[in-house]
Amino acid sequence: MEPTTDSWLSAVTVPGKLAVRKIHGRNGPFNVGNLVTPIGKFAVKDAALEQYPEGKYDGEFVISYIDAKAYPSGGGIRIEVRATLDSMTLSGIDKLSKAEARAFSNQEVDPLDEELGAQPAKPAATPVPEPAPIRASKDPLIDTTPFGVGTPAAVVVATGGPDSDDAALFGLLWPLGESVKLDSTIDRRTLRTQIARLGQLGYALDFKSQQWNLTPDLQAA
CATH class of the missing domain: 2.40.50 (OB fold (Dihydrolipoamide Acetyltransferase, E2P))
Structure with a gap:
């Protein structure tokens, strides 16, 4: 029902x-x-x-x-x-x-x-074709990179290290400062994970300002 x-x-x-x-x-x-x-x-x-x-x-x-x-x-x-x-x-x-x-x-x-x-069922993902290999000229004064192809953007992924995992979890909030304000419009599961992780990292919520602050003893560390 x-x-x-x-x-x-x-x-x-x-x-x-x-x-x-x-x-x-x-x-x-x-x-x-x-x-x-x-x-x-x-x-x-x-x-x-x-x-x-x-x-x-x-x-x-x-x-x-x-x-x-x-x-x-x-x-x-x-x-x-x-x-x-x-x-x-x-x-x-x-x-x-x-x-x-x-x-x-x-x-x-x-x-x-x-x-x-x-949530509606997600459609099957369409495979993205691999780009053709780019052959660079041996002459350093000649740029043979096709028009519109730039340097690949940096992608944050979790690799098992704590810094990498936290960077993937917090996205644009990373690296965390002494105060952190979470975005409650993200998906709820990710928000819960962020909240739990902030507690592990020594942050506490100030409900009046609605932001997480690093505890003083850890700020001095």
């Missing part, structure tokens, strides 16, 4: 409290949220939540999209109203109360599974 939707789009900025809960699923841990605002209560499944520790956050939230979804859950049908956040400004954090933690369903669906299930 495919999820049903009933959506409207109208960006609005509202104050609220965002409860973030970490769930342990078959793909590993993932975060989901409940947002309470003056205009209603919404589930939040945005990829940006993957970065945040479990807790309750005060702030202002720009809601760009509201979506009512119905899907099978625990032998029945579950309906939730989701809000998609365009941005948020957080000002404080507290621990979740027992009641706030229980407000999350035991049947929470990993957003990664939803995204993978919604």
Whole structure:
């Protein structure tokens, strides 16, 4: 059974409290949220939540999209109203109360599974023909390189070394500085891997600035 939707789009900025809960699923841990605002209560499944520790956050939230979804859950049908956040400004954090933690369903669906299930099948890749070999003149003053053929661009690949693997994982963010701001619009699996790796490298999230900072003892190292 495919999820049903009933959506409207109208960006609005509202104050609220965002409860973030970490769930342990078959793909590993993932975060989901409940947002309470003056205009209603919404589930939040945005990829940006993957970065945040479990807790309750005060702030202002720009809601760009509201979506009512119905899907099978625990032998029945579950309906939730989701809000998609365009941005948020957080000002404080507290621990979740027992009641706030229980407000999350035991049947929470990993957003990664939803995204993978919604993706259309990829067409078979078309093989790229090998370019014809380029013969260079023995005369250094004569350039025999065909027009339009330049020096091949550098390609970052993982080769087993830690620097190479991190460069492939972080792409344009590499090399990492003392502060790193992740792009939550990339695919969710890669984002989770980046978050886990930043923790291993000694970075911690500053939820107010929404960026990862290298811990002071490692900055001096």
